[in-house]
Amino acid sequence: MKEGSLDAPIRHPIDWRSDGFYDEEALDAELRRVFDICHGCRRCFNLCDSFPTLFDMVDESPGEDVESLESESFKAVVDACTLCDMCFMVKCPYVPPHEFDLDFPHLMLRYRAVEHRKGETGLADRELAKTDRNGKLGTLLNDVANWATQESNGLTRGVMQATLGIDKRAHLPGFAEVPLTRAVANRIPAPNAQAPGFGRKVALYATCYGNFNDQTPGEAAIKVLAHNGVEVRVEHPQCCAMPKLENGDLAAVADAAEQVAAWFAPLIDQGYDIVPLTTSCALMLKFEWPLLHPGNAAVKRLSEHTYDLSQYVVALSKEAGLVPIDAMPASIGVHFACHSRAQNMGPKAMEMLRLIPGATPALTERCSGHGGKWGIMAENFETGVKVGRPAAGALAKTDPDYMVSECPLAGPHLQQVMKLSGSEKVPERIGHPIEIMARAYGFED
Known part of the structure; x- marks a missing residue:
């Protein structure tokens, strides 16, 4: 053999x-x-x-x-x-x-x-996988939800660990006041008609996390793309069902694939490329859904028109060119997220950040240890921290000016790993690389 x-x-x-x-x-x-x-x-x-x-x-x-x-x-x-x-x-x-x-x-x-x-999926896994429902409730009651999920709230976090098995030490994402689709509905800038990318169109797939939790990458992506001439709209038909894939609920994943593919089909007809804000969702649209629906033309077409966010910016720079970027001397630690690597496209975040004059990105190719909802569970939290320590150590080794990860769950988890490991310097944020691009263009907020 x-x-x-x-x-x-x-x-x-x-x-x-x-x-x-x-x-x-x-x-x-x-x-x-x-x-x-x-x-x-x-x-x-x-x-x-x-x-x-x-x-x-x-x-x-x-x-x-x-x-x-x-x-x-x-x-x-x-x-x-x-x-x-x-x-x-x-x-x-x-x-x-x-x-x-x-x-x-x-x-x-x-x-x-x-x-x-056989009905053996646990209660916590079933409920946590209902991300759209959880997101809508979390934004509606965001003050209460954010208070209840803070690690410092011993009362509510102790109850969550006892009832749902969510480790009381694990970082849980906060909720925005309103979904991203509503927050930017009337303030997406018109595309820069003088930019080399003018005439291109992107539908940002907000994703559950980008829509209800951390909206910073979405805001940054809108600014960077519009500044480079791209017409942008933000859509969130529903969850990509990655959490349900983790549960083995394949019928629900296949159903989500059909519905989301049908939603985006008219936009693809109008010339829009589809760009999810989260790497896991890009992986689902590009690779997992076609394996569940090998004969579905709409799912296949969506796969062919989907780009990871960093991948799209790099492609835009090569095919049309970007608006010149001012020099930004900065060292950047780049965590190569697993679901970015699984898309088999190479480290596009590194390519994107190298487009910034003076920037010196350095790659860390280790798992953060979070694993979606897996890493927040009490039986897995210690293992998640252990697995994440090499990545956190490598990311912080050179004391970079910024640290980034294309995975929105990996960033906060790596911050927490650094804190638990007694790191002297823990960054205030480990966000998406697109945020550094926005900063380089002068978009500070």
Whole structure:
């Protein structure tokens, strides 16, 4: 058997509609096949906690092999997976088209889909995945919601840990007063008609986080794009359903894909490119949805017209050019978020920030340890901090003027990791790289 392949990795459509996908005997056999390959390879030992968990179980088993493991023990491996895709994208030599045909993240997803069909998804996971509902309530009652979710609020955070299992120490995002779609409805600037990018059009997909929680990247993106001649509008039809994907609720994800694709179809017809404000959402639109709907033309077309935010700015600079940027001598620590890496487009944040004269960005390619809603749970919080320490240390190593991450959850988590690790200098904010571009153009607010 050859190791590795010279061919580009490919992913198979997810056969979530077939009964065989949920067959527990077939699933167990596939878990054992894949785990045996992983046990013999072990290149992923330093990624997420799934692999050390698996390897420790094998090493401590009577026969020191996968065959000796009880099937019930596999759940610990699955629960430790954050679906970051790093094992598939950067480590595994046996992904398709290799004959071993190994896709570890999608195998974990299949296990969770079986659990979900059996009604075994936990209450907290189900409720936290209702991001649009939570966002609407959070903005409506933002004063109360932000008070209740502060780490310093021992009363409410203690109750949340006892009832929902959310660690009372974990940072939780605050809520804006109104959704981004409403906040910018009447104040999106007209595109700069003198800019080389004039005539292009972008529909910013606000995403749940960008719409209800942290609106700074959205505000910055609007200013940067309009200044460069791009006509901008902000849309949020509904959540991309990434949290429900993490739960294995594939029917709900597929439903969201159909509805969002239908929403954006007329805009694509009008010449708009679709640019999500969050990397995880860009990953869903570009890659995960087409695997759930391999025959859906609208989903495929949306995938083909979707750009990650940094990717779009870089493409704009290459294809049309940007309005000149004043020199901004600054060192920038750039966290390469997992769901940016999983889009297989290269470190576009680095490319974008290098467009700023005088800027010196430096890349950190380590997981933050947050993993969506995974990292806020009491059983995972300590592991999330442990996994995030190397990234936090590398990011702060040169004491940069700014630190950024394209993942809106990774930034605050890395701040918290720095605080818990006793770092002398913790930045006030680890925001999106587009915020640095906006600052370079003179947009301070």
